[in-house]
Amino acid sequence: MVKSKRVQVSFTERQWKMIENLRGELGDNDADIVRNIVLAWLAEKSFVTDTTKMRIKKSS
Numbered sequence: 001m002v003k004s005k006r007v008q009v010s011f012t013e014r015q016w017k018m019i020e021n022l023r024g025e026l027g028d029n030d031a032d033i034v035r036n037i038v039l040a041w042l043a044e045k046s047f048v049t050d051t052t053k054m055r056i057k058k059s060s
Contacts, residue, residue: 009034 011019019033026036042048 019030019037022033022037026040027033039048
């Protein structure tokens with residue numbers, strides 16, 4: 001079983017309208033949409049690849 005962590009976040013009405021506009025594109029429910037936004041941002045900022053490269057280097 002995959003462990004998961006729940007967090008509570010707050011958005012302004014304007015921010016939420018932007019998120020709602022992504023429904024169907026990044027997910028069908030609120031949690032999926034917010035999760036995919038965070039993951040896309042991490043990938044865009046290279047956190048995902050940088051972390052993976054560091055772990056590979058440490059295990060070598």
